[in-house]
Amino acid sequence: MKITIGMFGFGRTGSVVAKEIIKDEICELSWVLRKSTAMEGKYASRLLGFDHNEGMIYSIEDIDSEAFYQDNHVDVIIDFSSASAIENYEQAAQYGTRIVSAISKYDRFHLEQLKALGKQTAVLYSPNITLGINFLIEASKVLQRIAPHADIEIIEEHFRDKRDVSGTALRIAEDLGLDKRQHVNSIRVGGIVGKHEVIFGLPNQTIRIVHESLNRAAFGQGAIYAAKWLMGKDKGIYTMEEAVALNFVNNTHVFEVDE
Ligand SMILES: NC(=O)C1=CN([C@@H]2O[C@H](COP(=O)(O)OP(=O)(O)OC[C@H]3O[C@@H](n4cnc5c(N)ncnc54)[C@H](OP(=O)(O)O)[C@@H]3O)[C@@H](O)[C@H]2O)C=CC1
Numbered sequence: 065m066k067i068t069i070g071m072f073g074f075g076r077t078g079s080v081v082a083k084e085i086i087k088d089e090i091c092e093l094s095w096v097l098r099k100s101t102a103m104e105g106k107y108a109s110r111l112l113g114f115d116h117n118e119g120m121i122y123s124i125e126d127i128d129s130e131a132f133y134q135d136n137h138v139d140v141i142i143d144f145s146s147a148s149a150i151e152n153y154e155q156a157a158q159y160g161t162r163i164v165s166a167i168s169k170y171d172r173f174h175l176e177q178l179k180a181l182g183k184q185t186a187v188l189y190s191p192n193i194t195l196g197i198n199f200l201i202e203a204s205k206v207l208q209r210i211a212p213h214a215d216i217e218i219i220e221e222h223f224r225d226k227r228d229v230s231g232t233a234l235r236i237a238e239d240l241g242l243d244k245r246q247h248v249n250s251i252r253v254g255g256i257v258g259k260h261e262v263i264f265g266l267p268n269q270t271i272r273i274v275h276e277s278l279n280r281a282a283f284g285q286g287a288i289y290a291a292k293w294l295m296g297k298d299k300g301i302y303t304m305e306e307a308v309a310l311n312f313v314n315n316t317h318v319f320e321v322d323e
Pocket residue numbers: 072073074075076077078097098099100101102124143144145146147148149165166167168169190191192193194283
């Protein structure tokens with residue numbers, strides 16, 4: 065039996081993620097929801113160069129959201145759109161749909177909504193859904209315990225048009241107990257997909273832990289991993305750290321509502 069997926073977002077990242085879902089043997093892309101009416105009624109698969117029909121594109125403007133999530137039931141929604149799409153989760157969750165949210169920045173109100181949704185269905189939220197970033201986070205925690213007096217700075221680099229501060233960098237700061245306003249340094253240039261670095265400064269040495277996403281397919285592979293993992297979970301709110309079972313440091317991220 066295939067895992068059926070509904071995608072929110074078909075932009076820079078969503079379109080690449082859709083391609084990874086279509087390529088995956090266990091997943092089937094049932095539909096794509098986007099904000100505008102661009103390419104409405106077309107199949108994402110055809111637009112992405114496949115020669116079969118998969119992933120009909122709909123606009124959020126044109127669907128009847130009362131009926132849509134029932135008539136077009138999917139096992140999992142994967143969200144690479146914008147924070148406002150959270151308003152649709154509850155209607156889908158009513159029909160047992162699980163949620164993988166990759167939105168990198170939610171406000172306090174949205175985080176409360178996500179938490180509440182965890183009482184209804186299984187929800188995984190991750191501001192960086194790559195598998196590799198979790199190694200950076202866990203390695204940084206270990207190093208901080210070994211060298212508690214090191215100066216620590218976080219550098220995040222992304223493409224010129226990314227507006228928000230990296231949600232991943234904020235999460236790293238939180239996990240390391242650092243003040244987000246002081247220790248997160250952002251660089252916006254050209255087309256960098258996503259790079260995060262944690263620098264540990266010691267008197268005679270510097271240690272740098274770096275993770276770089278070279279292609280947005282990394283987000284697709286992580287989201288698919290998360291969706292498959294979530295299929296075996298009961299209702300609740302989960303993190304990518306839990307999904308990759310990197311809990312060896314014994315102080316995993318606690319799902320907190322930000323100030
Ligand atoms: N967690 C992670 O690892 C990663 C997270 N992200 C996050 O994913 C999100 C999208 O990034 P990116 O692809 O660069 O952004 P884009 O602006 O390129 O694409 C956004 C897409 O979402 C659609 N959209 C916007 N609002 C809604 C809505 N309310 N309902 C349905 N669709 C909507 C847009 O529709 P239309 O095309 O019609 O305008 C568009 O297709 C951001 O929050 C980004 O930070 C990105 C990469 C990795």
